[in-house]
Amino acid sequence: MAESVFAVGDVIAERSVHLTRESLVRYAGASGDFNPIHYRDDIATAVGLPGVLAHGMLTMGLASSVVVAALPAGVRVLEYGVRFTKPVLVDAETGADVHVVGKVGAVDDEAVRVDLTVRCADTTVLVKAQLRVAV
Structure with a gap:
């Protein structure tokens, strides 16, 4: 990966994942x-x-898997951290959809920081979610 591949503000991954009680x-x-x-x-x-x-x-x-799947093969994850804010409630009949957006927050000579927005319904469930990957 080179610095020119990603620019601050680029959305590099977006996906919803459906959870069921079976998933749990x-x-x-x-x-x-x-x-x-x-x-x-x-x-x-x-x-x-x-x-x-x-x-x-x-x-x-x-x-993290939503973002890692969107990156070139072989990219090394250097750091990953989140703060849990709200739980994901999984209904017995309808389950729950977790929506993830990964956006480039910073780029330097050594790494790309991807800021994640993670929501379930209208609720943000993770904050300060950041993934740093080697350039």
Whole structure:
């Protein structure tokens, strides 16, 4: 990747990912995180949550994968960080759509910083989401 390939403000990735309760169970199996707030409504509401929540690491991973898939093969991720602001509620019947936009926020001689906007419905679920990749 060369500096001229990306310019500040370029949208390099945009995609919606649909999550279902099955997605959450599969992620629980892969990650080993079987906390029942991620698949049982009764437990989620009993602890004061509005419903079943997607795993935070699942949301974070989906967001980065949208950007990484849009970059040239072999690009190295140098850093990735987010701040969780709101959970992704996954309805038993309709699921949830997580919308990710990756926009170039900065370019220097060594890296490109991609700023991610991650929303579910009308709610921003991750802020300060930034991915730095080697140039």
